[in-house]
Structures are given as C-alpha cells and as structure tokens.
Amino acid sequence: MLLSATDILLFLAFAALTGVVLVLLLRPLRAGAAAARPEAGESEVALYRDQLAEISRDLDRGVIGEAEAEAARVEVSRRLLAADEARVAERRTAGGADPRWRKGVALAMAIGLPMLALGIYLDEGSPGIAGQPFAERIAVPPEELPLEGLVVRIERHLKEQPDDLRGWELVAPAYLELGRFDDAANAWTRAMLIDGVTAQRLVARGEARALADSGSIGADARADFEKAAGLDPDQPRAQYFLGVAEIEAGDRAAALARWKALLERAPEDAAWAPGLRARIAELEGRPAISPEDEPMIRGMVEGLAARLADDPRDLEGWLRLIRSYRVLGEREQAEAALAKALDTFAGEPEALEQLRNAEAGLAD
Secondary structure (H helix, E strand, O other): OOOOHHHHHHHHHHHHHHHHHHHHHHOOHHHHHHHHHHHHHHHHHHHHHHHHHHHHHHHHHOOOOHHHHHHHHHHHHHHHHHHHHHHHHHHHHOOOOOHHHHHHHHHHHHHHHHHHHHHHHHHHOOOOOOOOOHHHHHOOOHHHOOHHHHHHHHHHHHHHOOOOHHHHHHHHHHHHHOOOHHHHHHHHHHHHHHHOOOHHHHHHHHHHHHHHOOOOOOHHHHHHHHHHHHHOOOOHHHHHHHHHHHHHOOOHHHHHHHHHHHHHHOOOOOOOHHHHHHHHHHHHOOOOOOOOOHHHHHHHHHHHHHHHHHOOOOHHHHHHHHHHHHHOOOHHHHHHHHHHHHHHOOOOHHHHHHHHHHHHHHOO
C-alpha cells in the first residue's frame, strides 16, 4: 500500500523526535559515564547477595535440598566475586575514555538509530494497516486466544496477584508447551512456595528441568524425582524418570529392576503400563508388546505422530516416536520419523547428537 505525504511526514517527525530523545538521554554520558558504571556494579553485587539469601530461604522451606543449595551457593558466590572484582576494576579505570569519542558515538546513535528503524519499518512493516492495541488483541474469550496470548494474560494476572496458586499451575504447562522450560520450572517452584511441596509438583518441575537440559536427567531434575519418589513411592513418572537417569548413568539393570517393581504395584488399568512394558522389552531385546497391548500402543503412537505433525519442534517427542516404531517392529516408519526429525533440527548439534544415537539404535 502506497504511503501518503502526510504518513511520510508523520514518520519522519517520529524519527526526529526519537533522535532528540536519544540525544537528551545520551548527553550525560559525556561527563557521567564513568560514574554510572560503578553504580551498575554495585547493583549487580547486591543482586547476588540477595540471591544467596534466597537460597537459604528456599532451603529452610524445603523447596531445595542441601546438596542443591550448596551447589547454588558456590555458583552465586563465584558470580559475586567476579562482579566485585569487575566493580573495583571499573572504579580504577573510570574517566579514562576520551569525551570527544563518547560524544561522537552518542550523536551517531541519536541520528542513525531512528533512521535505521524508519527504513526497516517502511521496507518490512505494514504502515497502511489500522493499528490495534495489544490490550484489545488479548481482551477476547480465552478459547479465541493463541497459547502465547493466554500466557500473556495469565502473566499479567500473576503480576497483580502473585500468590494465585491456580495461575501458576495453569501457566507452568503452557510454558512447557511453548518450549520455555526454565520458566515452567520456576512456575512450579512458585506453586510449591505458595501451597507446599507435593510429589506431583516435584515431578512436573523435574520434567521441565530435564527438558531444559536437552532431555537429560541432570542433578537438579534427578533430585526432584527422588524427592517425589520419597513422598510417593508409587508415583509412576518419578520412578520412570529415575530409571531413565540410571540408564544414562550406564546402569540398565537398576532401571529394569525399578520399572518391573513399579509394574508389579501398578493398577491393572494403568494407562502408562503398556508403554513401560514396551520400554522394558526394548531394553531386554525381546518382542516388545503382547497382542492385548498392541491396539492401545498403536493408538498412543498415532496420537504422538499427529501431534508432532502440528508441533515438529518437540525433540523428546520425536525420540519417543522413533523408539515406539522400533518397538512395534515398524522399521520404515521409524526411519521416516528419524529423517523428518533430522531435517527439523538441522544445524542444532545437541539435538542431532541425540537423533544420531536413536539412529544407531535402529541398526541394533
């Protein structure tokens, strides 16, 4: 759509106004840049001291264990020392920069940035389309919002009511779906601070932490699963992921023993039991499924394949799908799923490494 002369003048006026604002904001840099940097250093040091205090509070509440707290203290202390050293160094070197150089940079930013922004907008934007405020775009019934919009709405609500347990429990799985795994783990932490530690919340946080670590069961995730199993020994997800951790550590026998014991205690109609039997059979190198379990497993596999067609960025989902096809003896489908996953994650070394490991399993 062509722009009118009025539109162009308006955009130029906005760009000029932005430049004036930048000049006013950057002017103090000529005399005060050196003084501002130590203040930033002070703030960073204070932040790390607050984090050390927060770790102690979390330990007292039982949200984290002693080992986890000690590891966190070591890391935060390391950052605190580095920030303190940087602050001292900045104080020693403050005032050494040439003020004429700083003035030139400030002027270049004041003039160049607005013009660059305007050029990009005119080239890539849609200035002829009527604007719609963000608040109006998300002020619609929840079922009409995309997942991202729902998350924004919940986040706004939680800023006003940070102790709303239901809000944190709703946003945590949404973060997981969006791939914001660290945010999901933090949301479950907030839920536990509000309403206490439960096996279900610990497992959910452990899963988020594992996904944030490219699917590996790291120390923090394993600690969550162990605490969950301590609270509820029959918690199936906790026992399953602890078995995965044992496999990653090279102890298949321990994982098999754990999973078989879990199956012995499982209800007859447990929905997760067929999948676990298949995983056990895969580890033992024997036929994976019984005739009575096959229809249910095929239904689960078909559902997983359909979900990945809509959301192909789920690496763990692809790994499960490849494994499932292998268990069902459907090698061609497993290879096709592997090819799609390799194409989806091309250029991502960590994901490709996991997929190559899955490919090696197909050759067994």
